[in-house]
Amino acid sequence: MMAANQAQSESISLQGKVAVVTGAASGIGLAIARDFAAHSAAVVLADIDSARGETATAELSQQGATVYFVQTDIGSRAGCRELIERTVARYGSVDILVNNAGIQKVSPIEEFPEEIWDRIISIMLTGAFLLTRYAIPYMYQKGWGRIINISSIHGLVASANKAAYVSAKHGLMGLTKVVALEAAAHGVTCNAICPSYVRTPLVEAQIGDQARVHGIPESQVIEKIMLQEAALKRLLEPAEVASLARYLCSDMASGITGAALTIDCGWTAH
Secondary structure, three states: OHHHHHHHHHOOOOOOOEEEEEOOOOHHHHHHHHHHHHOOOEEEEEEOOHHHHHHHHHHHHHOOOEEEEEEOOOOOHHHHHHHHHHHHHHHOOOOEEEEOOOOOOOOOOOOOOHHHHHHHHHHHHHHHHHHHHHHHHHHHHHOOEEEEEEOOHHHOOOOOOOHHHHHHHHHHHHHHHHHHHHHHHHOEEEEEEEEOOEOOHHHHHOHHHHHHHHOOOHHHHHHHHHOOOOOOOOOEOHHHHHHHHHHHOOHHHOOOOOOEEEEOOOHHHO
Protein backbone atom coordinates (compact mmCIF):
# COMPACT_ATOMS: atom_id res chain seq x y z
CA MET A 1 0.00 0.00 0.00
CA MET A 2 2.84 2.39 0.83
CA ALA A 3 4.42 1.82 -2.57
CA ALA A 4 1.07 2.45 -4.26
CA ASN A 5 0.58 5.72 -2.39
CA GLN A 6 4.09 6.85 -3.28
CA ALA A 7 3.54 6.03 -6.95
CA GLN A 8 0.25 7.93 -6.91
CA SER A 9 1.94 10.94 -5.35
CA GLU A 10 4.72 10.87 -7.92
CA SER A 11 2.15 10.76 -10.72
CA ILE A 12 0.56 14.08 -9.70
CA SER A 13 0.89 16.41 -12.66
CA LEU A 14 0.59 20.20 -12.54
CA GLN A 15 0.49 20.52 -16.31
CA GLY A 16 -1.25 23.74 -17.35
CA LYS A 17 -1.07 25.30 -13.88
CA VAL A 18 0.65 28.58 -13.07
CA ALA A 19 2.22 28.65 -9.60
CA VAL A 20 3.61 31.65 -7.71
CA VAL A 21 6.07 30.72 -4.95
CA THR A 22 7.44 33.41 -2.63
CA GLY A 23 10.77 33.10 -0.86
CA ALA A 24 11.70 30.82 -3.74
CA ALA A 25 15.43 31.50 -3.95
CA SER A 26 16.36 29.09 -1.14
CA GLY A 27 15.09 26.62 1.44
CA ILE A 28 11.49 25.44 1.38
CA GLY A 29 10.47 27.87 -1.36
CA LEU A 30 13.19 26.66 -3.72
CA ALA A 31 12.30 23.03 -2.99
CA ILE A 32 8.64 23.73 -3.84
CA ALA A 33 9.59 25.60 -7.02
CA ARG A 34 11.79 22.67 -8.11
CA ASP A 35 9.09 20.13 -7.31
CA PHE A 36 6.31 22.03 -9.07
CA ALA A 37 8.50 22.67 -12.11
CA ALA A 38 9.47 18.99 -12.26
CA HIS A 39 5.76 18.16 -12.38
CA SER A 40 5.07 20.47 -15.32
CA ALA A 41 3.79 23.66 -13.67
CA ALA A 42 4.84 27.07 -14.94
CA VAL A 43 6.51 28.50 -11.84
CA VAL A 44 7.08 32.13 -10.92
CA LEU A 45 9.89 32.33 -8.38
CA ALA A 46 9.61 35.44 -6.22
CA ASP A 47 12.34 36.56 -3.85
CA ILE A 48 14.09 39.69 -2.64
CA ASP A 49 17.50 38.07 -3.29
CA SER A 50 18.03 38.66 -7.00
CA ALA A 51 21.35 36.80 -7.23
CA ARG A 52 20.01 33.56 -5.72
CA GLY A 53 16.74 33.93 -7.56
CA GLU A 54 18.40 34.29 -10.95
CA THR A 55 20.68 31.35 -10.21
CA ALA A 56 17.75 29.12 -9.24
CA THR A 57 15.79 30.18 -12.32
CA ALA A 58 18.74 29.49 -14.62
CA GLU A 59 19.19 26.04 -13.05
CA LEU A 60 15.54 25.12 -13.61
CA SER A 61 15.49 26.59 -17.12
CA GLN A 62 18.45 24.42 -18.10
CA GLN A 63 16.41 21.42 -17.00
CA GLY A 64 13.64 22.39 -19.40
CA ALA A 65 11.29 23.90 -16.82
CA THR A 66 8.97 26.82 -17.53
CA VAL A 67 10.10 29.33 -14.92
CA TYR A 68 10.23 33.08 -14.44
CA PHE A 69 11.94 35.08 -11.69
CA VAL A 70 10.50 38.24 -10.15
CA GLN A 71 12.70 40.16 -7.74
CA THR A 72 10.32 41.67 -5.22
CA ASP A 73 9.81 42.61 -1.58
CA ILE A 74 6.80 40.78 -0.14
CA GLY A 75 6.86 43.25 2.76
CA SER A 76 5.81 45.96 0.30
CA ARG A 77 2.23 46.44 -0.93
CA ALA A 78 3.52 47.63 -4.29
CA GLY A 79 5.81 44.60 -4.50
CA CYS A 80 2.94 42.18 -3.87
CA ARG A 81 0.72 43.85 -6.46
CA GLU A 82 3.51 43.92 -9.04
CA LEU A 83 4.24 40.23 -8.53
CA ILE A 84 0.69 39.19 -9.37
CA GLU A 85 0.42 41.69 -12.23
CA ARG A 86 3.65 40.45 -13.82
CA THR A 87 2.57 36.84 -13.43
CA VAL A 88 -0.76 37.48 -15.12
CA ALA A 89 0.88 39.53 -17.87
CA ARG A 90 3.23 36.64 -18.64
CA TYR A 91 1.01 33.58 -18.13
CA GLY A 92 -2.54 34.89 -18.14
CA SER A 93 -3.58 33.81 -14.65
CA VAL A 94 -2.57 32.48 -11.25
CA ASP A 95 -3.69 28.97 -10.32
CA ILE A 96 -1.51 28.21 -7.29
CA LEU A 97 -0.16 30.63 -4.69
CA VAL A 98 2.41 29.49 -2.15
CA ASN A 99 2.97 32.07 0.60
CA ASN A 100 6.35 31.00 1.91
CA ALA A 101 8.53 34.10 2.27
CA GLY A 102 9.74 34.74 5.79
CA ILE A 103 12.48 35.95 8.10
CA GLN A 104 13.32 35.22 11.71
CA LYS A 105 14.60 37.03 14.78
CA VAL A 106 15.42 35.38 18.11
CA SER A 107 15.36 37.82 21.02
CA PRO A 108 13.68 38.31 24.43
CA ILE A 109 10.61 40.49 24.10
CA GLU A 110 12.09 43.34 26.19
CA GLU A 111 14.97 43.54 23.70
CA PHE A 112 13.02 42.73 20.55
CA PRO A 113 13.68 45.44 17.92
CA GLU A 114 10.41 47.17 17.06
CA GLU A 115 11.36 47.68 13.43
CA ILE A 116 12.03 43.95 13.02
CA TRP A 117 8.62 43.16 14.53
CA ASP A 118 7.06 45.39 11.85
CA ARG A 119 9.14 43.78 9.11
CA ILE A 120 8.30 40.19 10.09
CA ILE A 121 4.57 40.90 10.33
CA SER A 122 4.58 42.75 7.00
CA ILE A 123 6.29 39.90 5.13
CA MET A 124 4.74 36.85 6.74
CA LEU A 125 1.18 37.98 7.47
CA THR A 126 0.31 41.17 5.61
CA GLY A 127 2.18 40.01 2.51
CA ALA A 128 0.28 36.71 2.49
CA PHE A 129 -3.02 38.62 2.79
CA LEU A 130 -2.16 41.01 -0.03
CA LEU A 131 -1.00 38.30 -2.43
CA THR A 132 -4.12 36.27 -1.70
CA ARG A 133 -6.30 39.33 -2.24
CA TYR A 134 -4.65 40.12 -5.58
CA ALA A 135 -4.45 36.52 -6.87
CA ILE A 136 -7.76 35.00 -5.79
CA PRO A 137 -9.98 36.79 -8.36
CA TYR A 138 -8.12 34.94 -11.13
CA MET A 139 -8.76 31.64 -9.35
CA TYR A 140 -12.44 32.52 -8.96
CA GLN A 141 -12.66 33.21 -12.70
CA LYS A 142 -11.43 29.68 -13.44
CA GLY A 143 -13.40 27.99 -10.68
CA TRP A 144 -10.20 26.35 -9.44
CA GLY A 145 -7.28 27.38 -7.27
CA ARG A 146 -4.91 26.35 -4.53
CA ILE A 147 -3.53 28.65 -1.84
CA ILE A 148 -0.87 27.07 0.34
CA ASN A 149 0.46 28.99 3.31
CA ILE A 150 3.76 27.73 4.63
CA SER A 151 3.14 28.21 8.31
CA SER A 152 5.12 26.42 11.00
CA ILE A 153 4.70 24.33 14.08
CA HIS A 154 4.97 27.80 15.62
CA GLY A 155 1.62 28.59 14.05
CA LEU A 156 0.17 26.07 16.52
CA VAL A 157 2.44 26.29 19.56
CA ALA A 158 4.86 28.88 20.87
CA SER A 159 8.53 29.04 21.74
CA ALA A 160 10.18 31.73 23.82
CA ASN A 161 12.15 34.53 22.19
CA LYS A 162 10.23 34.47 18.89
CA ALA A 163 7.47 37.00 19.53
CA ALA A 164 7.10 38.29 15.97
CA TYR A 165 7.53 34.98 14.17
CA VAL A 166 5.07 33.11 16.39
CA SER A 167 2.55 35.96 16.18
CA ALA A 168 2.80 36.14 12.39
CA LYS A 169 2.41 32.37 12.01
CA HIS A 170 -0.58 32.27 14.35
CA GLY A 171 -2.14 35.08 12.34
CA LEU A 172 -1.46 33.17 9.14
CA MET A 173 -3.46 30.25 10.53
CA GLY A 174 -6.46 32.53 11.04
CA LEU A 175 -6.11 33.94 7.53
CA THR A 176 -5.97 30.39 6.15
CA LYS A 177 -9.30 29.50 7.75
CA VAL A 178 -11.09 32.67 6.64
CA VAL A 179 -9.93 32.30 3.04
CA ALA A 180 -10.94 28.62 3.05
CA LEU A 181 -14.48 29.55 4.10
CA GLU A 182 -14.84 32.36 1.59
CA ALA A 183 -13.25 30.54 -1.35
CA ALA A 184 -14.93 27.14 -1.05
CA ALA A 185 -17.89 28.02 -3.26
CA HIS A 186 -15.48 29.06 -6.02
CA GLY A 187 -13.53 25.78 -6.22
CA VAL A 188 -10.53 27.23 -4.37
CA THR A 189 -8.90 25.60 -1.35
CA CYS A 190 -6.63 27.22 1.21
CA ASN A 191 -4.46 25.24 3.60
CA ALA A 192 -1.46 25.70 5.86
CA ILE A 193 1.54 23.40 6.14
CA CYS A 194 3.09 23.41 9.61
CA PRO A 195 6.60 21.95 9.63
CA SER A 196 8.93 21.61 12.56
CA TYR A 197 12.53 22.72 12.00
CA VAL A 198 13.61 22.28 8.38
CA ARG A 199 17.19 22.19 7.15
CA THR A 200 17.21 25.65 5.53
CA PRO A 201 19.36 28.81 5.61
CA LEU A 202 16.67 30.45 7.80
CA VAL A 203 17.11 27.78 10.46
CA GLU A 204 20.89 27.76 10.22
CA ALA A 205 20.99 31.55 10.57
CA GLN A 206 19.28 31.48 13.97
CA ILE A 207 21.68 29.05 15.62
CA GLY A 208 23.96 31.83 16.89
CA ASP A 209 21.08 33.79 18.44
CA GLN A 210 19.62 30.63 19.99
CA ALA A 211 22.98 29.83 21.55
CA ARG A 212 23.28 33.35 22.96
CA VAL A 213 19.76 33.50 24.38
CA HIS A 214 19.96 30.04 25.97
CA GLY A 215 23.57 30.30 27.10
CA ILE A 216 24.75 27.14 25.33
CA PRO A 217 27.36 26.42 22.65
CA GLU A 218 26.19 26.66 19.06
CA SER A 219 27.05 22.98 18.60
CA GLN A 220 24.26 22.05 21.04
CA VAL A 221 21.46 24.21 19.62
CA ILE A 222 20.03 21.66 17.16
CA GLU A 223 19.95 18.83 19.72
CA LYS A 224 18.90 20.76 22.84
CA ILE A 225 16.62 23.43 21.37
CA MET A 226 15.41 22.55 17.89
CA LEU A 227 14.88 18.83 18.38
CA GLN A 228 13.95 18.82 22.06
CA GLU A 229 10.18 18.41 21.49
CA ALA A 230 10.40 16.16 18.43
CA ALA A 231 9.84 12.41 18.68
CA LEU A 232 11.94 11.89 15.55
CA LYS A 233 15.26 13.49 16.38
CA ARG A 234 16.08 15.01 13.03
CA LEU A 235 15.55 18.09 10.93
CA LEU A 236 13.08 17.88 8.09
CA GLU A 237 14.34 18.22 4.53
CA PRO A 238 12.80 20.91 2.28
CA ALA A 239 11.77 18.28 -0.27
CA GLU A 240 9.46 16.67 2.30
CA VAL A 241 7.50 19.88 2.63
CA ALA A 242 7.46 20.32 -1.15
CA SER A 243 5.91 16.89 -1.67
CA LEU A 244 3.08 17.74 0.71
CA ALA A 245 2.52 21.06 -1.06
CA ARG A 246 2.22 19.28 -4.40
CA TYR A 247 -0.28 16.81 -2.95
CA LEU A 248 -2.47 19.70 -1.82
CA CYS A 249 -2.59 20.89 -5.44
CA SER A 250 -3.96 17.57 -6.66
CA ASP A 251 -7.56 16.54 -7.23
CA MET A 252 -7.05 13.90 -4.53
CA ALA A 253 -6.76 16.74 -2.00
CA SER A 254 -9.78 18.70 -3.22
CA GLY A 255 -11.66 17.97 0.01
CA ILE A 256 -8.93 19.42 2.20
CA THR A 257 -9.36 23.10 3.02
CA GLY A 258 -8.90 25.31 6.07
CA ALA A 259 -6.56 22.67 7.46
CA ALA A 260 -3.30 22.84 9.36
CA LEU A 261 -1.24 19.93 8.06
CA THR A 262 1.55 19.15 10.48
CA ILE A 263 4.80 17.59 9.35
CA ASP A 264 6.54 17.95 12.67
CA CYS A 265 8.44 14.75 13.54
CA GLY A 266 5.93 14.12 16.33
CA TRP A 267 6.32 17.49 18.08
CA THR A 268 2.57 17.97 18.70
CA ALA A 269 2.01 14.33 19.76
CA HIS A 270 2.85 15.43 23.32
